[in-house]
Amino acid sequence: MTETIAGALPLGPAQLALAALLVVLAGAISMALQLGLERRLGIAAFRSVVQLLLVGYVLRYVFELESVTAVLGVALLMVATASRESVRRATRGVRGVSFDAFLTLLASSLLTTVLVTSVVVQVDPWYQPQYLVPLLGMALGNGLTGLSLCLDHLLESLDTRRAVIELELTLGATRWEAARAPLSAAVKRGIIPIVNSMSVAGVVSLPGMMTGQILAGADPVEAVKYQVVVMFLIAGATSLGCTLLAVLVFRRLFNDRHQLRWERIAR
Amino acid sequence: MLAGTESVLEVRQVSVSLGERARVAGLDVCIGAGELVALRGPSGAGKSSLLRVVAGLDDPRAGELRCRGRSPKETGWPQWRRRVLLCAQRAAALPGSVRDNLAHAFAYACASGAFPEARARELVARLKLASGVWGQTAETLSEGELQRVALLRALLLEPDVFLLDEPTSALDPDATRAVEELLREVAGEGGCALIVTHDPAQAERWCDRSVDVSIGDRS
Numbered sequence: 001m002t003e004t005i006a007g008a009l010p011l012g013p014a015q016l017a018l019a020a021l022l023v024v025l026a027g028a029i030s031m032a033l034q035l036g037l038e039r040r041l042g043i044a045a046f047r048s049v050v051q052l053l054l055v056g057y058v059l060r061y062v063f064e065l066e067s068v069t070a071v072l073g074v075a076l077l078m079v080a081t082a083s084r085e086s087v088r089r090a091t092r093g094v095r096g097v098s099f100d101a102f103l104t105l106l107a108s109s110l111l112t113t114v115l116v117t118s119v120v121v122q123v124d125p126w127y128q129p130q131y132l133v134p135l136l137g138m139a140l141g142n143g144l145t146g147l148s149l150c151l152d153h154l155l156e157s158l159d160t161r162r163a164v165i166e167l168e169l170t171l172g173a174t175r176w177e178a179a180r181a182p183l184s185a186a187v188k189r190g191i192i193p194i195v196n197s198m199s200v201a202g203v204v205s206l207p208g209m210m211t212g213q214i215l216a217g218a219d220p221v222e223a224v225k226y227q228v229v230v231m232f233l234i235a236g237a238t239s240l241g242c243t244l245l246a247v248l249v250f251r252r253l254f255n256d257r258h259q260l261r262w263e264r265i266a267r
Numbered sequence: 268m269l270a271g272t273e274s275v276l277e278v279r280q281v282s283v284s285l286g287e288r289a290r291v292a293g294l295d296v297c298i299g300a301g302e303l304v305a306l307r308g309p310s311g312a313g314k315s316s317l318l319r320v321v322a323g324l325d326d327p328r329a330g331e332l333r334c335r336g337r338s339p340k341e342t343g344w345p346q347w348r349r350r351v352l353l354c355a356q357r358a359a360a361l362p363g364s365v366r367d368n369l370a371h372a373f374a375y376a377c378a379s380g381a382f383p384e385a386r387a388r389e390l391v392a393r394l395k396l397a398s399g400v401w402g403q404t405a406e407t408l409s410e411g412e413l414q415r416v417a418l419l420r421a422l423l424l425e426p427d428v429f430l431l432d433e434p435t436s437a438l439d440p441d442a443t444r445a446v447e448e449l450l451r452e453v454a455g456e457g458g459c460a461l462i463v464t465h466d467p468a469q470a471e472r473w474c475d476r477s478v479d480v481s482i483g484d485r486s
């Protein structure tokens with residue numbers, strides 16, 4: 001990769017305050033149209049500033065430490081937060097699914113990200129936070145959306161299609177045969193967004209990482225190469241994550257007597 | 268069980284509960300080859316819950332099940348359900364046409380033979396279903412048609428035991444008679460059934476004997 005030519009222009013507090021005027025504009029629109037969103041908008045904007053600033057300082061500290069333990073600590077925290085959020089977004093739940101989502105994101109997003117930093121980008125050492133943290137962030141951000149869509153779809157179909165699934169079981173289907181259609185539909189539902197975003201990347205939208213690199217002064221072609229790696233990383237992590245989660249949830253809801261334990265689904 | 272007949276289904280000391288509430292306590296029922304047995308009891312007594320347990324869809328609180336001397340654990344649960352086949356009170360439709368619905372179960376890992384299409388067409392007529400129903404999407408069938416398709420599907424699988432939960436509740440007298448005749452023929456060939464019906468006259472007319480869900484074979 002070529003060196004970035006120069007960093008982005010530094011932003012001072014006054015410039016951030018100017019940008020905040022756009023949020024004030026959004027608030028004014030909400031008031032004018034009586035949307036009742038002003039308070040939520042204000043809180044959300046405030047939270048985003050505080051959270052991002054905190055993350056900025058934590059990342060700076062971790063970057064300076066250059067310790068594998070610190071980087072993995074941050075990575076685990078990111079995985080835990082993403083798994084909690086993916087389960088929270090689903091309208092139905094199952095006891096223990098938060099743990100499943102954590103395991104799933106750990107196995108899919110963290111492993112694929114480490115694979116990308118160590119084998120594809122060939123960062124030395126592999127845990128260099130400048131690469132690992134943002135790449136993991138992107139794998140998790142997209143992975144959690146995929147996971148929550150997959151989980152929501154799976155629980156909804158097992159819940160609402162109970163009669164059909166039990167009919168298949170009564171006819172001699174194994175639990176895998178009976179749940180095959182809901183399982184594949186759920187995995188598909190989780191993967192579709194990344195397939196869609198890959199299809200329109202660069203045509204309808206400029207992906208976030210590429211935009212960031214270009215703003216920071218990188219050569220656009222180099223930025224594109226990184227974006228391609230990121231897209232493939234997200235596609236791999238999301239597909240693996242959705243499949244893993246679907247299997248783990250399936251095992252919670254079907255026992256080894258091939259019975260559907262639908263009462264375990266919390267509505 | 269009738270004297271001299273071979274035992275097909277044995278329900279031994281089976282207790283069933285729904286949530287915290289006990290529905291059936293220590294029930295013994297033994298059904299022999301060729302027997303049609305009516306299961307009676309007031310609403311909420313646990314008849315449908317018992318059928319689900321016998322079919323292996325739910326676990327009993329206690330007790331033991333055997334079909335031709337083998338427990339579900341020995342046969343494997345999918346194979347058990349194939350041999351002790353439940354037709355639920357509200358028949359569900361699988362995606363696709365009526366033909367797809369009938370052929371579906373012949374694609375499972377536990378299936379041993381090919382879909383007997385000629386026999387299926389013959390049964391469509393015998394159960395008073397219109398011939399045009401064959402290609403119709405199953406989800407668009409009336410409740411009565413769906414109930415007969417469910418029975419037809421069960422008949423094609425030739426289980427050892429039929430568990431029938433109100434199998435004629437949505438049928439007119441003609442179709443009801445056709446179902447009763449068909450099951451009688453199956454019994455004549457050594458098949459047997461445990462049937463939940465709320466119609467005492469039907470139980471009297473159709474079944475060899477009836478057992479009370481709260482008493483079982485001691486009745």
